[in-house]
Amino acid sequence: MGSFKGHVLPGCFFFIAGIWWTGKHSLWHATRRNKSVGSTRLASRASQRRLETAESAVIVFFSLVGMLAEQFAAGGPRLHLYDFAEKHWEQLHNWQHATMYLFFGLAGMVSLVIHATETAPLALDRLMLALAFFNEGFLFLYHLHGRNMLDIHVHQLLLYAVFGGALVSFLEIFHRGNIVLELLRCALTLLQGSWFWQIGFVLYPPRGPDWDLMDHNNAMFVTMCYSWHLAFAMLVVGVLYCTVSCVVRSRLKRTPPMEMGLLKPRERDPESEDETL
Amino acid sequence: MGSFKGHVLPGCFFFIAGIWWTGKHSLWHATRRNKSVGSTRLASRASQRRLETAESAVIVFFSLVGMLAEQFAAGGPRLHLYDFAEKHWEQLHNWQHATMYLFFGLAGMVSLVIHATETAPLALDRLMLALAFFNEGFLFLYHLHGRNMLDIHVHQLLLYAVFGGALVSFLEIFHRGNIVLELLRCALTLLQGSWFWQIGFVLYPPRGPDWDLMDHNNAMFVTMCYSWHLAFAMLVVGVLYCTVSCVVRSRLKRTPPMEMGLLKPRERDPESEDETL
Amino acid sequence: MGSFKGHVLPGCFFFIAGIWWTGKHSLWHATRRNKSVGSTRLASRASQRRLETAESAVIVFFSLVGMLAEQFAAGGPRLHLYDFAEKHWEQLHNWQHATMYLFFGLAGMVSLVIHATETAPLALDRLMLALAFFNEGFLFLYHLHGRNMLDIHVHQLLLYAVFGGALVSFLEIFHRGNIVLELLRCALTLLQGSWFWQIGFVLYPPRGPDWDLMDHNNAMFVTMCYSWHLAFAMLVVGVLYCTVSCVVRSRLKRTPPMEMGLLKPRERDPESEDETL
Amino acid sequence: MGSFKGHVLPGCFFFIAGIWWTGKHSLWHATRRNKSVGSTRLASRASQRRLETAESAVIVFFSLVGMLAEQFAAGGPRLHLYDFAEKHWEQLHNWQHATMYLFFGLAGMVSLVIHATETAPLALDRLMLALAFFNEGFLFLYHLHGRNMLDIHVHQLLLYAVFGGALVSFLEIFHRGNIVLELLRCALTLLQGSWFWQIGFVLYPPRGPDWDLMDHNNAMFVTMCYSWHLAFAMLVVGVLYCTVSCVVRSRLKRTPPMEMGLLKPRERDPESEDETL
Secondary structure, X not given: OOOXXXXXXXXXXXXXXXXXXXXXXXXXXXXHHOHHHOOOOOOOHHHHHHHHHHHHHXXXXXXXXXXXXXXXXXXXXXXXXXXXXXXXXXXXXXXXXXXXXXHHHHHHHHHHHHHHHOOXXXXXXXXXXXXXXXXXXXXXXXXXXXXXXXXXXXXXXXXXXXXXXXXXXXXXXXXXXXXXXXXXXXXXXXXXXXXXXXXXXXXXXXXXXXXXXXXXXXHHHHHHHHHHHHHHHHHHHXXXXXXXXXXXXXXXXXXXXXXXHHOOOOOOOOOOOOOOX | OOOHHHHHHHHHHHHHHHHHHHHHHHHHHHHHHOHHHOOOOOOOHHXXXXXXHHHHHHHHHHHHHHHHHHHHOOOOOXXXXXXXXXXXXXXXXXHHHHHXXXXXXXXXXXXXXXXXXXXXXXXXXXHHHHHHHHHHHHHHHOOOOOOOHHHHHHHHHHHHHHHHHHHHHHHHHHOOOOHHHHHHHHHHHHHHHHHHHHHHHXXXXXXXXXXXXXXXXXXXXXXXXXXXXXXXXXXHHHHHHHHHHHHHHHHHHOOOHHHHHHOOOOOOOOOOOOOOO | OOOHHHHHHHHHHHHHHHHHHHHHHHHHHHHHHOHHHOHHHOOXXXXXXXXXXXXXXXXXXXXXXXXXXXXXXXXXXXXXXXXXXXXXXXXXXXXXXXXXXXXXXXXXXXXXXXXXXXXXOOOHHHHHHHHHHHHHHHHHHOOOOOOOHXXXXXXXXXXXXXXXXXXXXXXXXXXXXXXXHHHHHHHHHHHHHHHHHHHHHHHOOOOOOOOOOOOHHHHHHHHHHHHHHHHHHHHHHHHHHHHHHHHHHHHHHOOOHHHHHHOOOOOOOOOOOOOOO | OOOHXXXXXXXXXXXXXXXXXXXXXXXXXXXXXXXHHOHHHOOOHHHHHHHHHHHHHHHHHHHHHHHHHHHHOOOOOOOOOEEOOOOEEOOHHHHHHHHHHHXXXXXXXXXXXXXHHOOOOOOHHHHHHHHHHHHHHHHHHOOOXXXXXXXXXXXXHHHHHHHHHHHHHHHHHHOOOOHHHHHHHHHHHHHHXXXXXXXXXXXXXXXXXXXXXXXXHHHHHHHHHHHHHHHHHHHHHHHHHHHHHHHHHHHHHOOOHHHHHHOOOOOOOOOOXXXXX
16 A cells, blocks of 8 residues: 555655755845845845746646656556446555645646746745645545554654644745745655655664554654654754855855945845745 | 435535636736726726625525525425424424525625625625534534445535635635635635535436445545545636636726826735735 | 523623623724714713723622622532542532633723723733633533533533634734624624523423433434524624614714814724724 | 652743743833833843843753753663663653753754844744644643543643643744733743642642542542633733833833933834734
8 A cells, every 4th residue: 555665755855845945935035134235136036936937847847747656657547547347446545646746736837827927916826835735634634544553643643744834834825925934834844754754664664673553652652753853854944044044144245345335225124024025 | 314406506506606706806806906007997896896785685595595495395394393293303404404595695695785885894794604604514514413434424525615615704804805815715615516516426326326335445535536626626716717817907908008197106016915905 | 410590690691791792892883983973972982991991890790799609509519629528529510610700700800900000901801801711611621521412512512602702802812993803702602692591491491391312303403503593693793783883873963064174084994994992 | 650740840840931931021011111211221122132042041951951850860761762672662751751841942042043143033932932832732642642531631631731832822923022922821831830730749649648530520620720720820920910010110200200301202002012022
């Protein structure tokens, strides 16, 4: 039903997405805070849009790859849904995974249209992301029937990160550009990524003995381990954010001071995190 | 207790409501965005009110029809609530369905009063809609005692759309005119409509063999199917929104350019979705 | 453990509170909307404060009466908490009811201090009200161990109104003076009041046969009945609101027109419900 | 697995934190309200930052002490996680408690960096606090397997305060400086502290007979007792707030009146609780 690779691969997707978003939002926040020191070269409105468009295209591409892999990789259902001869559904797990990828693909496509054409409201991209996360959690929720205790437990823990990501994305509809929410979303995405790896190592240990899936002490350790993953994700986000901030500030200091006199006084307090893009 | 028609009919109501709302909100959002190009002819404040009044009247009418059908159609309780002779309640399911229609009727009536007289606060119509959705979900929640596994499952899935619609309507009290929330409500209403059809086809297949209501694989397929319905609803909303936007923009471009100089500069960024009507 | 009177009395308290609040908030909203027509005589800031102070004093008084009644009425624990001789707790139900009254009394006292002295932040009165409702629901939640099915069900339904009231009061901390939230709180308080009566009539029917507490059909009827109570509460709120609005408007029209010229133009759209007092 | 001391010590930490926060926020709110009377000496921006920095350092210190105590006190795991010889996890409870302290330590460290360097967004400290509370509740939630009824119940009641604190801290991200939310957080922290003591006295009574952990009446008493703890916490917060307010006002009255003429008119209504620092 599952495999080591089947958990490590999505884990990599989410981990890379988390790293990427952390860098992106840190960079934009740093340039916004230092607006008065001539940082517009680094992150102008147009370059932001180009970046978002590229990101969306990549998401669409990987979602497509994921869907095709689930369908046509070894043992996939190859687009057959129902076996009329033997009267049973074909590989429902693969179909469910493909559906999860589908929603991320839709989110990417909508985001692509929004940032490429500027005709639709900006906040739609966060709504689509929230729906994609929600759909992932929703399918996982009804995915766990009849498995072992520890198997259910590690997947239930995953739901905290998934539904948490959906909730934070939904809140971003109303608080777009709030760096605190953005970093929280990044941390939850990283957590999801690293937890997928952990699931892979717990359920399908590549070497060493299998875990006892009915031992309550294992469940307790795994719960604590989840907290450690969260702490690790927060650490990664924190280190990245600080690095980007320092680099931006040090590069801006080296800009020739002659520009300074031409600048308008900042019209907004740089502390305010609530700026809408 | 239920029938194919009894699920398809409310499905049609909700589907039509979803389509209608999508068109309405898309039109208004498009005209608001293009305010500076003389679009007020298309959606003036007065015509908006007239439209809302008409919509409310239609909702009241169909709720009344629904209530009467539940009471007086073949096998209905004809306003008898308790059979004192045999000491049992009469047709509680019909009574419950009539109660659901009652709340939508109340929402329609309040909306009618608000938009026709302008004496009550505007946001009341969203509160009444939220209560109508909530009441529908509330009654469904306690409706499912003693049914089969799949029967319970398909109705529980419906609750996501119903309570989601209630929550979004409630949020609209505070964020009136936010196009993202409006489109989300439209998508959830469409989802509810198409899912009612799906329930009808699963529980009372008009032709072909019955579904095995105790098979866990069927439940898993149905869960995934719900995601597909959501994706389909999002697609319908997206296509409608884009069509309306394009039509509005192309019609506005054909207006004589001489008007242009008379227009005040737009006082608000057309990006802002938070405009209160 | 309970009695007909023990449910009807708190029901009366909540029903009267609901009626009173509806009238109060309707009056203030109507005068705020018609500010420009010289309505300040009807609801000046000072008279509002006097009204709030009197209301708080009445709440404190009735809470005190309720607490004393629970302790010293026939069969009350008379402030004894533990029977050391027979090693059991004394009348925990009465103690729990007294605790509920205590929190409403605290809310009243804080509200009294706020409105009488104006030193504390205004929004504290809504927080205390939210905590009082929450505490009531919290105690009811753990109150139901070992009872019959229908007994549990009618009390669980009550929790919707109680926790709903707590949530709406909490939201009012951030949206003070929002008439929609205020009317919703009024409707939920009325619902709570009339449902207490219903509980009394279902569990301790004053005349007629007892209800079968294990019959599932009774539970289904009672659920629907709850919806009807909500519709009834909404009707009462609606009728009261319209009456008050009409009376205020007709009285203001009779004011001599000579005042009119002295009035400043309204600085806010009367539509806005978000005015902070 | 637990001990009297192991519950009393964290109880003291939380109780002291609650008292300290109440004093701090009351002082700042009082000085903000009386801004126009020259209160800046009492709570200037710089002294606020110094205070926050010191507070964060103390939190980091105590978290470190707590982690070391859990690891190296008598019976601790001394950083051994898994006993490979006997194939079981070492002292998972101590590890879990250390993890809880870790998150409060991280929150303290982030807060230290924010207030000492002013490079990161202010609201991050509330997010980290919310995550620390959430993590504590999360670990407690999966901590209770296989215990007695009353043991589970007293720990579940604790979760109301813990998750309540997490929610309020999260809301403070968006409503920073709202005195009502701050006082609510203080009250919930005090409640958590005093409830830890109560758990110690119920589960490990230092003298007198043990409680019957399976008696439902004990559970009902304990539930009510929780309400009393909440009322007590609210009382403590109320008394402290009033005391601080009075002291600040009386000290400000004694300032020489000659300053008065130099002051600008207050630019904000002192009633507004929504000021961002």
